[in-house]
Amino acid sequence: MVKIKFIEHSGQEHAVETNPGASVMIAAVSNGVPGIDADCGGACSCATCHVYVDQEWLEKTGEINPTEEAMLSISTDRKENSRLSCQILVNEDLDGLVVNMPEFQF
Amino acid sequence: MEHGRERPWSMPIEKIDLSHPGIWQANEFLPFMERLRLEDPVHYCAESAVGPYWSITKYKDIVQVDTSPEIFSSEPTIGIVDTYDEYTLPSFISMDPPKHDEQRRIAQPVVAPANLTRLEDLIRRRVCNILNDLPLETEFDWVQEVSIELTTQMLATLFDFPFKSRHKLTFWSDAATAIPGAGVVSSNEQRWAAMEECLQVFTDLWNERVNAEPGNDLVSMLAHGEATQNMPPMEYLGNIILLIVGGNDTTRNSISGGVLALNENPVEYEKLRADHSIIPNMVSEIIRWQTPLAYMRRTALVDTELGGKKIKAGDKVVMWYASGNRDSEVIERADEFLIDRDKARQHLSFGFGLHRCMGNRLAEMQLRILWEEIMQRFDKIEVVGQPKRVYSSFIKGYTHLPVRLHGLN
Numbered sequence: 001m002v003k004i005k006f007i008e009h010s011g012q013e014h015a016v017e018t019n020p021g022a023s024v025m026i027a028a029v030s031n032g033v034p035g036i037d038a039d040c041g042g043a044c045s046c047a048t049c050h051v052y053v054d055q056e057w058l059e060k061t062g063e064i065n066p067t068e069e070a071m072l073s074i075s076t077d078r079k080e081n082s083r084l085s086c087q088i089l090v091n092e093d094l095d096g097l098v099v100n101m102p103e104f105q106f
Numbered sequence: 107m108e109h110g111r112e113r114p115w116s117m118p119i120e121k122i123d124l125s126h127p128g129i130w131q132a133n134e135f136l137p138f139m140e141r142l143r144l145e146d147p148v149h150y151c152a153e154s155a156v157g158p159y160w161s162i163t164k165y166k167d168i169v170q171v172d173t174s175p176e177i178f179s180s181e182p183t184i185g186i187v188d189t190y191d192e193y194t195l196p197s198f199i200s201m202d203p204p205k206h207d208e209q210r211r212i213a214q215p216v217v218a219p220a221n222l223t224r225l226e227d228l229i230r231r232r233v234c235n236i237l238n239d240l241p242l243e244t245e246f247d248w249v250q251e252v253s254i255e256l257t258t259q260m261l262a263t264l265f266d267f268p269f270k271s272r273h274k275l276t277f278w279s280d281a282a283t284a285i286p287g288a289g290v291v292s293s294n295e296q297r298w299a300a301m302e303e304c305l306q307v308f309t310d311l312w313n314e315r316v317n318a319e320p321g322n323d324l325v326s327m328l329a330h331g332e333a334t335q336n337m338p339p340m341e342y343l344g345n346i347i348l349l350i351v352g353g354n355d356t357t358r359n360s361i362s363g364g365v366l367a368l369n370e371n372p373v374e375y376e377k378l379r380a381d382h383s384i385i386p387n388m389v390s391e392i393i394r395w396q397t398p399l400a401y402m403r404r405t406a407l408v409d410t411e412l413g414g415k416k417i418k419a420g421d422k423v424v425m426w427y428a429s430g431n432r433d434s435e436v437i438e439r440a441d442e443f444l445i446d447r448d449k450a451r452q453h454l455s456f457g458f459g460l461h462r463c464m465g466n467r468l469a470e471m472q473l474r475i476l477w478e479e480i481m482q483r484f485d486k487i488e489v490v491g492q493p494k495r496v497y498s499s500f501i502k503g504y505t506h507l508p509v510r511l512h513g514l515n
Contacts, residue, residue, distance in 0.1 A: 106218050
């Protein structure tokens with residue numbers, strides 16, 4: 001099992017454990033973590049599973065593909081460490097991952 | 107054959123023409139879409155009043171088209187009729203990347219949730235005023251008295267537009283999308299005159315706000331925003347019109363459609379009465395059920411294949427959101443209106459990908475506030491006659507919905 005910590009904009013923390021293979025978005029939604037809407041169900045086409053990845057984990061979460069880049073580029077609150085959590089696949093290297101959530105998904 | 111509406115299941119399948127406004131006005135589109143999803147999900151209609159076109163009817167195919175702008179272009183128009191001409195205002199809904207992205211980024215912050223929360227109290231006060239003035243136990247038209255009035259007032263609120271002149275917003279919205287000769291305007295020149303009037307009025311508002319302290323309204327945000335303060339006039343007008351049109355017909359028809367759906371599904375109305383916390387979920391289900399824009403059109407840029415069919419460069423491709431939203435392969439019990447359904451947010455009404463509805467959070471907020479306040483006042487909004495629907499395959503909505511209000515006991 002891989003541990004992931006989600007931190008809401010308010011500071012509220014949610015620690016979940018998940019199996020490798022699914023996405024970080026699925027880990028949030030299937031564990032009832034609020035603040036990840038995932039309207040498109042993981043198709044990288046809505047940008048409502050936006051998270052900020054802690055700097056130390058950024059490299060391990062992998063490359064941003066062109067589709068994700070396009071969706072992030074029209075987001076109003078994009079930062080350097082922005083990712084769409086449906087595009088981050090959980091693996092053993094991500095055990096302990098910490099992601100912060102924006103105030104709103106949009 | 108008279109648009110074939112008599113025989114959706116037995117007529118030759120190649121004759122099915124979803125673009126005919128008659129089947130939408132008559133509320134007879136469902137069996138046609140169901141047959142296409144089952145028998146020919148990527149369907150070619152060779153002859154129609156709008157020329158040949160492909161119908162995409164399955165949820166997953168629609169997502170694929172909507173997320174492939176390099177294959178399926180939004181230019182020159184997202185309407186099924188080729189009406190593009192010199193009087194069409196450029197707006198980013200009918201642009202591809204990179205220009206689309208640049209222009210959308212300018213307008214998007216004004217409808218971002220962080221800004222909307224500042225307007226919530228004012229929107230709620232105006233919703234309350236409208237609802238408080240409605241007569242009890244008397245028949246009236248919900249579309250005119252509530253749906254249109256509310257969306258117009260909310261637009262005026264968002265723009266901080268002079269309240270007494272707010273009906274101009276509705277007129278400019280209708281004029282911007284009207285086909286000359288079909289009622290609103292008689293010629294392109296007349297339509298353009300309306301657009302020039304709109305630009306003049308909004309330029310005055312801009313000049314007034316740019317010299318004042320930054321406010322929470324859209325005009326002030328545009329005038330003070332770093333990315334938008336130097337917009338040329340036509341770009342300003344294009345953005346204003348897109349915001350007006352986008353916030354007008356869509357929310358209006360979801361307001362009416364929700365009332366109708368709850369009347370047709372009394373068990374759901376009972377669930378709502380028992381638990382008002384269901385409202386945010388219900389709002390998503392209403393938007394799926396109504397699908398206020400039935401489709402978006404794309405144009406193939408290259409030869410491609412979809413669902414085993416060969417689509418040629420230049421072909422017109424129509425994504426029927428109204429059909430994808432009833433696709434039971436993706437949405438469980440898709441033909442049922444269930445206000446407490448799981449994954450209610452997963453619907454196609456806002457589209458997907460780069461052109462996904464920018465005002466989606468605004469629409470949801472408006473509907474949520476409205477239903478919260480309705481449930482504080484009325485036991486039932488009873489539909490007491492047949493609704494009249496819009497003659498359009500694009501705007502899926504209502505021109506008339508007779509209702510009678512029953513107060514809380």
